[in-house]
Structure formats: structure tokens, C-alpha cells
Amino acid sequence: MWGPGLTRSPEQQRIVAELTPDEADTVLVKWRYSAFHRSPLEQMLKETGRNQLLITGVYAHIGCMTTATDAFMRDIKPFFIADALADFTRDEHLMSLNYVAGRSGRVVMTDELLPFVPATKAALRELILPLLDESDEPMDDENLIDYGLDSVRMMALAARWRKVHGDIDFVMLAKNPTIDAWWALLSREVK
Incomplete structure (x- = not known):
């Protein structure tokens, strides 16, 4: 049903230059829809005294939404960043935003989170x-x-x-x- 995934196409495994992690970044391998499944994410949040999670990514209605709900179930406050999420269709994107807003987290926009400092x-x-x-x-x-x-x-x-x-x-x-x-x-x- 699932096929070989990205491992069959190494050229699709690369991360675009703008998002390439540096040595100070933590990289987690995501095994299932929830980023918490088979990963140290929850433990890392606890060890650093964090109880909030900003969620961005692709397939908002699949992995991102599942991660938000799983975070809520673990007493972690998920923030679903609406304009930093992508999906297959507008309807699926809106469904995921409505689901999280109504059940497990807070939906926000990036400008609510990032302070505005003029670039020039x-x-x-x-x-x-x-x-x-x-x-x-x-x-x-x-x-x-x-x-x-x-x-x-x-x-x-x-x-x-x-x-x-x-x-x-x-x-x-x-x-x-x-x-x-x-x-x-x-x-x-x-x-």
C-alpha cells in the first residue's frame, strides 16, 4: 500500500538549501504521522522545560494535525501555524485548521509569533x-x-x-x- 517511500529516490531526500539544518539544529526522524511516535521529542521538551510546540510543515491534514492532537494528549500546547502549513488541497488545509482549533490547539499566523523588526x-x-x-x-x-x-x-x-x-x-x-x-x-x- 505505501510503497518504498523516499528511500527509493535519493534526489527527493535532499532538503532545500533554505531549510538545511546546521550543527546547532536538532533533527528528528519522523516514523509515523505523529512526530512523537518513536522519537525523543516529548522527552526533549520536558528536559528543556517546554510545554508548547509550534507546528509547521506539509500535509497539514495528516502528520501536522496528528502531531497537534498527540501533543495535546501529552499536555503539550500545540500552536498550528496556518500560513506555515501546506496541504494537497485548500479544503484539506482548512479542515486541518478547523479540527485543531476546535479540538486540540491554537491556530495562529506567523506574524503573531515573530516580532516585526524592519529589514532595511x-x-x-x-x-x-x-x-x-x-x-x-x-x-x-x-x-x-x-x-x-x-x-x-x-x-x-x-x-x-x-x-x-x-x-x-x-x-x-x-x-x-x-x-x-x-x-x-x-x-x-x-x-
Whole structure:
């Protein structure tokens, strides 16, 4: 019924370059629909004090949905990432989302999980301009407070960016509230 699987076609076993694990990644062999079956996944979660599992992948209505339900049965909170799951058809994809949402986990989108940190200085500028009271646009080295940026909005930005750069806080942003200074903070390599 199942055939030989991927082992018959080594060229289909390769992982695309963007998803190739590095030496710091943990790779688990998945034997059945549930990622917990015949794997150390549950033990690894317990040993690291984790009780939540983010689920992404292909065949949402098969392995991903089964893993979510199995996680729930093991008192692990599954988060089913709707826009990071694929399936054969739209109907099967929607069925899996509805099943998990109604029975065993929480369905979320990637933007709910990943903090938004602008990828370019231009993107930072686009994020900041709507927060200003002034119609004039500041130069990148001008004080944003002079253009109406208030402390509440600055605190919200600090909280968002701290998720990626743990050292960013309100004081750091307030000391030098310019697009240039903030871009210098945000464009650092994440450690």
C-alpha cells in the first residue's frame, strides 16, 4: 500500500538549501504521522522545560494535525501555524485548521509569533512615519520627538524589538531618537 517511500529516490531526500539544518539544529526522524511516535521529542521538551510546540510543515491534514492532537494528549500546547502549513488541497488545509482549533490547539499566523523588526532602514522609516504628529518628514539624523513621537509609542517599539534584541529598552531608544540611531541598533547581528 505505501510503497518504498523516499528511500527509493535519493534526489527527493535532499532538503532545500533554505531549510538545511546546521550543527546547532536538532533533527528528528519522523516514523509515523505523529512526530512523537518513536522519537525523543516529548522527552526533549520536558528536559528543556517546554510545554508548547509550534507546528509547521506539509500535509497539514495528516502528520501536522496528528502531531497537534498527540501533543495535546501529552499536555503539550500545540500552536498550528496556518500560513506555515501546506496541504494537497485548500479544503484539506482548512479542515486541518478547523479540527485543531476546535479540538486540540491554537491556530495562529506567523506574524503573531515573530516580532516585526524592519529589514532595511527604508522599512524602519515606513514604520516610524505614521507614528509622528508632524506632516513634515524628518531626516534620518533628526530627533523624532521633535516630530511628535511620544513616549508611549516609543515604549511599544522597544517592547517589540526587545523580542529580537534583548538589550533594547525605552531608555536606549529615548537617548538618541533618530532613524539613524535606531537602525544602528536594529541592524546588529542577532546573537
